[in-house]
Amino acid sequence: MIELDHVSRWFGLVIGLNDVSAHIGPGITALLGQNGAGKTTMIRMITGQIRPTTGRIEILGEEPFANPNVFRQLGYCPEIDQFYEWMTGREFVEHMGRLSGFGASEAKERSQRMLQIVGMADRCDKKIAGYSKGMRQRIKLAQAMLHDPKIILLDEPLNGLDPVGRHEFMQVVAGLADRGKCIIISSHILSEVEQLTHNIFLLHRGRLLATGNLTTIRNLIDKHPHRIRIETPEPQRVASLMLTLDNVLSLDLDRDGAVDLEVKNADTFYPAVANLVLEHDLKIHGLASPDNNLESVFQYLVGA
Amino acid sequence: MAGYIYLSTLREFLSPRRLIIWIVAVMAVAGLGYGWLSLSRQLGTDMGYSTLMGLMGFRLLALVAAVFATAVIAGEVEQKTIVYLLTRPIPRPVLLVSRALAAITTIAVIGVVLVLVVSLVNFGPSGLAKGMVWRDVGVVALGAMAYGGFFLFISMLLNRAFLFCLLFAFGWEVFVPNMPGDLYFASLHSHMRALTLHPTSAAPSPGLTGIGPSIGAGPTAIPTGVSIAVLLLVCLVSLGLSALWFQQSEYVPREDAE
Numbered sequence: 425m426i427e428l429d430h431v432s433r434w435f436g437l438v439i440g441l442n443d444v445s446a447h448i449g450p451g452i453t454a455l456l457g458q459n460g461a462g463k464t465t466m467i468r469m470i471t472g473q474i475r476p477t478t479g480r481i482e483i484l485g486e487e488p489f490a491n492p493n494v495f496r497q498l499g500y501c502p503e504i505d506q507f508y509e510w511m512t513g514r515e516f517v518e519h520m521g522r523l524s525g526f527g528a529s530e531a532k533e534r535s536q537r538m539l540q541i542v543g544m545a546d547r548c549d550k551k552i553a554g555y556s557k558g559m560r561q562r563i564k565l566a567q568a569m570l571h572d573p574k575i576i577l578l579d580e581p582l583n584g585l586d587p588v589g590r591h592e593f594m595q596v597v598a599g600l601a602d603r604g605k606c607i608i609i610s611s612h613i614l615s616e617v618e619q620l621t622h623n624i625f626l627l628h629r630g631r632l633l634a635t636g637n638l639t640t641i642r643n644l645i646d647k648h649p650h651r652i653r654i655e656t657p658e659p660q661r662v663a664s665l666m667l668t669l670d671n672v673l674s675l676d677l678d679r680d681g682a683v684d685l686e687v688k689n690a691d692t693f694y695p696a697v698a699n700l701v702l703e704h705d706l707k708i709h710g711l712a713s714p715d716n717n718l719e720s721v722f723q724y725l726v727g728a
Numbered sequence: 729m730a731g732y733i734y735l736s737t738l739r740e741f742l743s744p745r746r747l748i749i750w751i752v753a754v755m756a757v758a759g760l761g762y763g764w765l766s767l768s769r770q771l772g773t774d775m776g777y778s779t780l781m782g783l784m785g786f787r788l789l790a791l792v793a794a795v796f797a798t799a800v801i802a803g804e805v806e807q808k809t810i811v812y813l814l815t816r817p818i819p820r821p822v823l824l825v826s827r828a829l830a831a832i833t834t835i836a837v838i839g840v841v842l843v844l845v846v847s848l849v850n851f852g853p854s855g856l857a858k859g860m861v862w863r864d865v866g867v868v869a870l871g872a873m874a875y876g877g878f879f880l881f882i883s884m885l886l887n888r889a890f891l892f893c894l895l896f897a898f899g900w901e902v903f904v905p906n907m908p909g910d911l912y913f914a915s916l917h918s919h920m921r922a923l924t925l926h927p928t929s930a931a932p933s934p935g936l937t938g939i940g941p942s943i944g945a946g947p948t949a950i951p952t953g954v955s956i957a958v959l960l961l962v963c964l965v966s967l968g969l970s971a972l973w974f975q976q977s978e979y980v981p982r983e984d985a986e
Contacts, residue, residue: 471815474978490975492817500815506808510745522732523816567812 425449425575425606426470431479433465440465442630443479448608452601454617454638455610457627463610464503466627467579470608471500483575496525499568503579503610505560513548513555513563514539520567531570538566543592557584565593575606582616594620649673650690654683654697655710662706669696729818730826737830741796742837750792750838757784758845765850774860777850778926781864785846786920789839789868790901793875794893796831800824801974802883802890810979821971828967832876839868860925867923874916874959877966884973916962919955 426448433441441462457463468474469481472488472495481488488494508516514535521531539545542562552563561584568576578597582590597620601607611617617624622638634641656662659681666672666685671693676684687693690713701708740746761780768776801824804810813823843864847855855861875897882896883889904915912918 468980473811473814474980490814490820492819495815495817498815500811502811504808504811508740508809510743519736520812520816522736523729523813523818525729525817 425484426608427480427482428466428470429480429482431466431469431476431481433469433474434477439630441469441476444627444630444632445479446625446632446635448606448625450601450604450606451623452597452607452609452621454621454624455608455627456612456614456617456624457610458612460629461612461627462630463612463627464579465630467500467577467608467610470575471498471577496571497574499571499573499576501561501564501568501576501578501581503583505557507552507560507563509553510551512551513544513559513566516552516563517548517566517570521570524571526571534570535566538570541569541596542566543589558586558589561585561593562589565596569596569600573605576600576608578607578609580610580612582611582613590616649686649688650693650713652685652687652690652693652711652713653678654685654708655681655712656683656706656708657681658707659683661704662708665700665704665706666697669693669700671696730822733818733823733826734830737800737827738833741799741830741834747838753788753791754838754842754845757788757842758849760784761846761849773850774927777847777855777860778924780846780850781843781924781926782921785839785842785864785868786871786917787897787901788842789835789871790875790897790917791894792838793835793872793879794890794897796834797828797876797879798883798890798893800827800831800880800883801979805979814979820975824971824974825967828876828880828970831880832872832963835876836869836872839872840865843868863923863925867920870923870956870959871916871920873963874919877963877970878916881966881970881973884970884977913950916959919950919958922950922955923952923959 426446428444428446428448431441431444432439444462444466455463455466465474469476470483470488472483472491475489483494484497486494488498508519511519517535517538518531521534522528524531526534536545539548542565544559544562544566547559548563552560555563561581565578565581568578582593585593597607597609601621609617609620618638624635624638624641625632626634626641654662654666659677663675663677663683666675666683669687671687671689672685673688674686678684697711700706757780761776761784764780765773765776801810804813814820843861844856847858847861847864851858851861879889879893879896882892886892901915901917905912905918905921
C-alpha cells in the first residue's frame with residue numbers, strides 16, 4: 425500500500441528523514457522514535473503535505489503530494505491539538521465529512537456512527553473549546569475514519585487518553601486492522617504500541633534504524649546487559665540473594681540504600697526476583713529499570 | 729464541493745464573532761461623518777459624502793480586505809487547522825478559489841453596508857435614490873475583488889502578510905495617487921476613485937489641504953472602462969497566481985517540523 429524508496433527530506437540544513445526505504449502493507453504498523461526522530465516528517469510525506477527532497481513515495485501507486493485521489497483513501501489523525509474551536513464536535517466531524525465529498529445527510533449519518541465508535545456520541549454537541557485532551561483525540565480519530573479510508577495514519581494518538589480511553593481506542597484500531605486497513609501509529613512510548621502491534625519501524629535521528637517484529641528487537645536488546653534498580657530497606661540481604669541468580673552480571677550497593685544491578689535476559693530475571701521475594705519475605709519498595717524506555721533501545725541498537 | 733466550501737467559509741466569515749468589530753467600525757465612520765458634516769455644512773451633502781467615502785470609506789474597505797483575504801489561507805496556517813483542509817480530497821485550486829470568493833463576498837458586503845450607512849448619514853433616506861450612491865456600491869464590489877485578490881496573493885507569498893497588506897493599504901494607496909506624473913495609475917484606489925461619480929471641489933476642503941486627490945478630486949483622467957478592466961484584471965491575475973502558488977506550496981508549522 426505504501427512504498428518509500430530512498431526518501432530523504434531536508435529542512436534547510438537540518439535533515440528530517442535520511443534515505444528511508446520501506447514497504448508498509450495492511451495491518452498495524454508502529455512508527456517508533458524519540459521526539460525529533462522524523463516520525464512526523466515521515467507521516468507528513470505519506471499524507472502528501474510535504475514532498476521528499478530526494479527519493480520517491482507512492483501510496484496505492486500514486487504520489488501523494490496534493491493528490492485528491494490519494495486523500496480519498498487516506499485518513500489522518502494529526503498530532504496537533506488545533507481545531508475550529510467555535511464548532512461543536514459533531515459540527516466539526518460533519519464539516520470534515522462534507523469536505524470529503526459527502527452530501528449533508530450522508531455526512532451527518534457517518535458522523536453519528538463515528539462519534540459512537542469513538543465514544544463521543546453523548547458529548548459531541550458541546551463546543552470543542554471546552555473539550556478535554558482525550559475528547560479532542562477522539563474527535564480527531566472520528567474525522568480520520570469518517571470516509572472509510574484504506575490507510576489511516578495516527579500521529580501520537582494516545583496522547584492525553586485516559587486508561588479507559590486507551591483501551592477503547594486500541595479496540596477500535598484493532599477492529600479496523602481486522603478489516604484489512606493499513607494503520608500507521610506513531611509513538612515515542614514503546615509499551616504503548618506494544619499492546620497494539622509487533623510490527624514496528626524504529627526511527628532515530630531521521631534514519632530507519634530497525635524494522636520488523638518487536639520480539640526480534642526485544643531479543644536483540646536482551647543480548648545486552650539490562651540495568652535494574654531495587655529500592656529496599658535491607659540492601660545487603662537483597663544483594664546477597666540477587667547474587668544467587670545466574671542473570672546477574674554485576675551489582676552495586678547505592679549510598680541511598682538501593683541496589684543497582686546489571687542483568688542479562690531480563691525476561692527471566694523478573695520472575696526469578698518475584699520467587700525470591702516470596703521465598704525469603706524480602707521487603708522491596710521499588711523495582712525499576714531505566715532501560716525500559718525507547719531511548720535505551722536506541723542506545724543499544726546504535727551501540728552508544 | 730466548491731459550493732459547500734464557499735458557503736461554509738462565508739458562514740464563518742459572516743459570523744457575529746467576526747462581524748462585530750466591523751459593525752462597530754462602520755458605525756464609527758458614520759458617527760464621524762455625522763459630526764464632521766455638522767461642522768462643515770458649507771461643503772454640502774454631496775461633497776461631504778464624497779469626501780467621507782474617499783477619506784474613510786475606501787480606506788476601511790482596504791482594511792477589511794486585508795483582514796479577510798489573509799484569513800483565507802494564512803489564517804488557517806497560523807491556526808494550524810490548514811492540515812484538515814489539505815488532507816481532504818479537494819483539489820487545492822478549488823479550495824483556494826472557493827474560500828477566496830467567500831472572502832471577497834464578505835468584503836463586498838461590509839463595503840456595501842458602509843456605503844449605504846454613509847449615504848444615510850449624509851442624505852437621509854433620499855440617499856437611496858442617488859445614482860452616485862449606487863455607483864459606489866458597484867465600485868466597492870469591484871474594489872473588494874481587486875483588494876481581496878491582491879491581498880490574498882500577498883498572503884501566499886509572505887509571512888506576516890497582514891502587515892504588508894496594511895502597508896499597501898495605508899502607505900502605497902495613500903501616497904501613490906498623489907505622486908507626480910502617471911504613477912497614480914498603479915494604485916487601486918485611483919481606479920476606484922475614477923469610477924465614482926463624486927463631485928470634485930475646485931478648492932481643497934477647509935482643514936484638509938495638502939491631502940489632495942486621495943480625498944477629494946480623484947484621478948478622473950482614467951477612462952471608466954480602463955479602471956474596470958484594471959480592477960478585474962488585478963483580481964483575476966492575483967487569484968490565478970495564488971492558485972498556482974498554493975498548488976505547489978507546502979504548509980507545515982515550522983516549529984513542528986521534525
